[in-house]
Amino acid sequence: MKISEHVYRVHINEDDSPFGTYHPGGSSIYFIGNPNTNMVVMDTGEHYRSWTDQILAYHKELGSPNISNIYITHGHYDHIGGVDRLQKEFQCKVGCHINLKSKLEMILEEGIVFSIEDQEILKVNDNINLLALYTPGHENDHICYFLQEEQIMFTGDTILGSSSSSVRNLKQYMNSLEILLDHKPTKVFPAHGALVEDGTAKIKSYIQHRQKREEQIINALTKNTSQNVYEIVDFVYPKDLNPNLREAAARNVRTHLEKLSEEGKIEETSPLYSLNNN
Template identity: 35%
Template sequence: MASSVQKLTPLAAVEKLSERIIRILGCNPGLHTLQGTNTYLIGSGKRRILVDTGSPGNSEYIKGLQKALTDSSSSIQEIVLTHWHHDHIGGVKQIFSDVLNDEVDVFQSSRDLSQPDEDISPVKAIHTPGHTEEHMILYLEEENAVLAGDTILGESTAVFEDLHSYMQSLQKILDLKPSILYPGHGIVIKNPLEHVTYYINHRNERENQILDVLQKQAGTNLSTLDIVKVVYKGLNPSLIPSACGNARHHLKKLVKDDKVEHIVEEDEERWCIVTSKSNI
């Protein structure tokens, strides 16, 4: 799910992206879904993996999926869900009723942060929490490709539930050194290392801005809004609540990093920089 929207590159309803990957657009465009949710058929044989399923009750998506299966003379072997947001799991019920002739397995990650990576037919599922706690990406070794779910988007930055985990997951993707990224929303990313590095640098820059505000007022407990007014100077007032939510994610990460202290004063959250303490 995206954090912002701009003029977007048009995407075809169904498009063969490589010898092993067909994208079927979810036909659910919007502020948070960009052109729509990208779902993918993975494989080159008669039985293929479907990655994500779009939003519920979307007949146009089902038509696109049926066309992709017919054109590729294939059927669905199993369904893999990158995470539990409704625009990725919503189509499961309709696919079972309108597309499948046989029962198939549905694979999804759990919220167990210690779970190992897992092989699923031609792809490896890698746990990448942050966007959501149970989020995973898929690595297709034959093409050195990553299906990034909503950890990385084309033409936008992503939202996240836990920034500390999210930054670690971005590094996991970077460590894979993929040649190409297929995101959960937006265009194919053909410069993945540059793109992921931008994501990391963007978050680090925002973090440094927040630390700078707290450092300059060391010894003072600041509210989230106090920080936002400095870091997001001149922001449209209607966007301040979203900016506060974003800043709070950064602040919670900085607490985990032992750089910031979280204080509650009269039922209001406040934050201050952690300073070195004397042992005397």
């Protein structure tokens, strides 16, 4: 479906899975450019044949435009799954962050994969460019792409449409959110979930949400000078927290503690954390 002047989206609904929901709000693969001249494709979805077939069917629906490049946001398997088959159909190059290059080179033939630098400007056609922004945090090979002509930010898994993202390195992640905010995008087009109409407000709310959580954790450590992760979870999260979510909450608290530790604000005497009073 055409969703803006230069952007077209294949939306793949969440599959019913016995393991629960992996992609809240479904997944989006974007075609960017002009179907009459040239386009690029962003991400390639899961490896399931049904996903790749939907992407190829949409390409046909667009009139089988020339695809010059596939650009990858990051190397999680729901973003690079169909890459070998799609590359073969499109006979295009595949661009990604240098940290992902060797992994893709194992799937694709020689000379196909190239690495994209932070701040690199990628020409789509005579009218539009994508600005690549290295934005680690969700993953250390993550790139967001900014369509300057329309002020649209393609955020991969850094910002999602329907839920908050999982984070591997929170310090890097917060820094990446600031980079996204600096570009003041009007819209955010994420890899999962709904399109975001007020991109800048969404990024700000992501930042505030994490800042608030950090304050709560510091508060927990202040009230009780030394605590393990689960005691912090009990302090910060509601008393009636669903037991199934307790592990996820603990993981989240841990990413915050790692950030505070990196910043020298807290001390870890495993398994306990305390405020650093120096």
